[in-house]
Amino acid sequence: MTLREEFSQWMTENFRGEYECLRGRATPGDEDAFPGKRLEWERELGKAGWIGVGWPKEYGGRGASLDDIVGFNEEYAAHGGPGRAGHIGETLLAPTIIAFGTEDQKAKYLPGIKAGTEFWCQGYSEPNAGSDLSNIKTKARLENGQWIIEGQKIWTSLAMDSDYIFVVARAEEGSVGRHGLVFLLVKLDQAGIEIRPIKQMSGTAEFNEVFFDGAVCEQEDIIGGVGEGWKIAMALLGFERGASTLGQQMTFADEFRQIVELAKKNGASQNPLIRQRIAKAYAGLKIMRFTALRTLEAAETGELTKEGYMSKIYWASWHRDLGELAMDVMGASAETLEDGEFNKLQKLFLFSRSDTIYGGTNQIQRNIIAERALGMPKEPRGGGTVIKG
Amino acid sequence: MDFRFTEGQQDLIDAAKAFFDGENTIERMRKTVAGEQVSNLWPQFAQLGLLGIMAPESAGGLEQPLVVMAGIAEAAGYAGVSEPYVEIAGITVPHAKKGELSGPIQRAMLSDLRPYIDASLAESGEVVNSIDPLRNLVKAKDGNDENAESANVHGAILTAAQLIGLSQRMVDMSVVYAKDRHQFGKPIGSFQAVKHQLANVYTQIEFTRPIIHLAAIKGGAAVHNAKVAAIDTAMLASETAIQVHGGMGYTYEVDLHLFMKRAWALCGEWGDRNYHMKRLEDYVLNGDAELGPGQTFN
Numbered sequence: 001m002t003l004r005e006e007f008s009q010w011m012t013e014n015f016r017g018e019y020e021c022l023r024g025r026a027t028p029g030d031e032d033a034f035p036g037k038r039l040e041w042e043r044e045l046g047k048a049g050w051i052g053v054g055w056p057k058e059y060g061g062r063g064a065s066l067d068d069i070v071g072f073n074e075e076y077a078a079h080g081g082p083g084r085a086g087h088i089g090e091t092l093l094a095p096t097i098i099a100f101g102t103e104d105q106k107a108k109y110l111p112g113i114k115a116g117t118e119f120w121c122q123g124y125s126e127p128n129a130g131s132d133l134s135n136i137k138t139k140a141r142l143e144n145g146q147w148i149i150e151g152q153k154i155w156t157s158l159a160m161d162s163d164y165i166f167v168v169a170r171a172e173e174g175s176v177g178r179h180g181l182v183f184l185l186v187k188l189d190q191a192g193i194e195i196r197p198i199k200q201m202s203g204t205a206e207f208n209e210v211f212f213d214g215a216v217c218e219q220e221d222i223i224g225g226v227g228e229g230w231k232i233a234m235a236l237l238g239f240e241r242g243a244s245t246l247g248q249q250m251t252f253a254d255e256f257r258q259i260v261e262l263a264k265k266n267g268a269s270q271n272p273l274i275r276q277r278i279a280k281a282y283a284g285l286k287i288m289r290f291t292a293l294r295t296l297e298a299a300e301t302g303e304l305t306k307e308g309y310m311s312k313i314y315w316a317s318w319h320r321d322l323g324e325l326a327m328d329v330m331g332a333s334a335e336t337l338e339d340g341e342f343n344k345l346q347k348l349f350l351f352s353r354s355d356t357i358y359g360g361t362n363q364i365q366r367n368i369i370a371e372r373a374l375g376m377p378k379e380p381r382g383g384g385t386v387i388k389g
Numbered sequence: 390m391d392f393r394f395t396e397g398q399q400d401l402i403d404a405a406k407a408f409f410d411g412e413n414t415i416e417r418m419r420k421t422v423a424g425e426q427v428s429n430l431w432p433q434f435a436q437l438g439l440l441g442i443m444a445p446e447s448a449g450g451l452e453q454p455l456v457v458m459a460g461i462a463e464a465a466g467y468a469g470v471s472e473p474y475v476e477i478a479g480i481t482v483p484h485a486k487k488g489e490l491s492g493p494i495q496r497a498m499l500s501d502l503r504p505y506i507d508a509s510l511a512e513s514g515e516v517v518n519s520i521d522p523l524r525n526l527v528k529a530k531d532g533n534d535e536n537a538e539s540a541n542v543h544g545a546i547l548t549a550a551q552l553i554g555l556s557q558r559m560v561d562m563s564v565v566y567a568k569d570r571h572q573f574g575k576p577i578g579s580f581q582a583v584k585h586q587l588a589n590v591y592t593q594i595e596f597t598r599p600i601i602h603l604a605a606i607k608g609g610a611a612v613h614n615a616k617v618a619a620i621d622t623a624m625l626a627s628e629t630a631i632q633v634h635g636g637m638g639y640t641y642e643v644d645l646h647l648f649m650k651r652a653w654a655l656c657g658e659w660g661d662r663n664y665h666m667k668r669l670e671d672y673v674l675n676g677d678a679e680l681g682p683g684q685t686f687n
Contacts, residue, residue, distance in 0.1 A: 253680070253681055254681055256681075260673070260674070260680055263674075264674070269674050275674055276666060278670070279666060279669040279670040279672075279673050282614075282673045282678065282680075283614045283618060286600060286603075286611065286614055287596050287597070290392070290600055290602075290603045291599045291600075293392065297392060297393050310591075310592045310595055313592060314592060314596055363581070365588075366585040366589065367581065367584070367588075369588035369591060370585065370587055370591075373588075373591060374560070374564050374584075374588065374591055375564070376564060376567065376568065376578040376587070377568060377575075377576045377578045378579065379579055379581065
């Protein structure tokens with residue numbers, strides 16, 4: 001039995017009953033749904049060994065190939081599995097610890113991620129470090145064997161459900177930009193940390209502000225050395241190679257199917273302009289799928305592909321357009337709230353307004369594509385500070 | 390599904406690209422436009438095995454799949470090869486009858502989707518002037534060859550491949566120009582208003598190539614998807630390239646127009662945008678397509 005088949009069978013047998021309420025839920029835009037149940041579901045996955053399938057065997061993973069990881073993600077989505085509360089720990093932090101962490105860190109942090117009992121969130125963005133991400137002001141200073149952290153992070157997804165946060169902070173007094181940073185592993189449940197949810201226009205609150213006022217972690221709770229924080233932070237982002245993108249596309253496919261069903265039902269599918277937009281959306285979905293598959297194949301052979309720079313802007317723009325298509329297919333009723341709340345397609349429209357912003361705006365993505373993939377001259381940077389690197 | 394070319398296939402594509410780029414220089418294109426004598430590439434096409442890419446091994450060919458021909462067609466598009474090489478090697482040869490393959494084939498497949506053909510591939514026909522000064526066309530005879538349906542698929546895919554090759558050429562020319570051209574004391578390529586547009590085109594090219602390759606491997610609705618995506622990419626590429634070049638892009642002297650015109654000419658060949666879009670719409674909305682997350686395991 002392939003890993004895909006094994007997992008599909010496991011999902012059929014286990015994703016039911018008390019977990020039925022999670023079907024198709026907790027996707028981006030809906031991440032605050034059933035928090036308690038979701039964390040329980042993560043423990044089910046962990047118990048059965050379905051967290052960290054791609055990790056090396058020596059760290060408790062299955063050492064699965066990229067093909068198998070793709071199969072795993074697709075089956076998960078096809079069975080309607082809910083958005084994964086543990087994905088930041090599992091797919092971003094764990095590979096970073098495996099690559100750059102100490103043996104002690106591996107022993108201390110990997111088991112909780114693998115068991116689905118400890119959750120992580122990402123402390124990168126700050127109020128004044130958004131597109132200009134290296135303009136980090138949160139400070140960390142070493143005192144009596146502990147790091148003392150002062151400052152603020154923002155747009156921290158799932159902080160409310162997390163146990164730990166990894167924080168990029170400025171450790172060298174007077175340093176600017178990418179220099180002098182440190183990558184800290186910090187427990188959230190402590191006196192020096194306050195988490196405040198940010199209510200979004202969709203009415204939900206997946207993002208948070210995290211305030212650090214004398215928060216602490218131990219001296220050894222850093223990955224890499226002092227001054228290597230930027231390097232580690234960027235390496236972490238590099239571990240997202242797109243296997244989960246294919247799972248995300250299954251969610252998109254499901255949204256698309258709902259839009260087509262509605263268009264057929266309410267007659268919008270007779271409108272030639274709507275027909276063309278539906279066909280375009282379908283084309284884009286297929287294009288993303290086969291581009292992602294090709295990128296993954298290349299990743300397996302260790303080739304570097306430029307698609308990596310481009311997938312974010314492509315899917316974000318596609319999904320934004322899908323949200324607009326959903327509203328147009330609903331027609332006049334798009335304005336009204338049946339049952340007094342947003343329906344699924346209205347939620348899709350609202351949340352997809354953020355797709356082209358979070359994780360690097362479309363504009364920042366275009367800078368990266370133009371400068372790194374096309375080799376165009378760097379943008380003149382303001383502020384009088386020239387940061388090399 | 391595995392899209393990767395084997396090492397041998399990639400070598401073949403690279404060799405073809407080196408040959409096209411090396412031989413079909415801008416200088417040669419300019420001479421062709423001016424009606425001057427230029428080198429005859431056909432003996433070399435034959436010698437390098439490029440004509441028999443898709444011919445069966447029993448006929449001395451390399452028997453490569455359509456996806457490899459798509460890789461070569463992209464290279465031909467990039468170089469702006471004006472000989473109907475892609476037509477012969479990728480459309481006529483694979484549909485030729487056994488006996489025909491023993492000699493040089495100099496004819497085009499007949500299809501209602503391609504009303505004009507290269508004059509060198511027709512015995513006779515009313516001369517038609519193309520917006521592309523490098524193409525000598527005649528009106529094709531009405532009707533379809535018996536293999537026209539398959540030829541239409543090859544035609545759409547290989548035209549799409551040429552279009553993204555042309556798009557990449559236009560991007561490359563624009564990047565060079567944008568680095569060199571200074572305004573406000575800086576290279577214009579440093580400005581977001583310029584670089585973001587080129588980033589958009591480049592993204593479209595990179596995302597269109599896999600669907601073209603998928604269409605070559607699996608056929609079906611992906612063929613319509615590929616042609617529409619390639620047309621949209623080529624139109625965006627030409628619109629962007631001329632904008633980046635500014636007034637110079639509108640001149641005859643700057644080479645950009647040679648590639649823009651080829652792209653515009655190819656957009657309508659082997660099914661224009663409306664033709665393929667309509668088929669894609671019908672596929673998605675008239676019940677053929679399986680939609681939703683359970684349906685993409687291919």
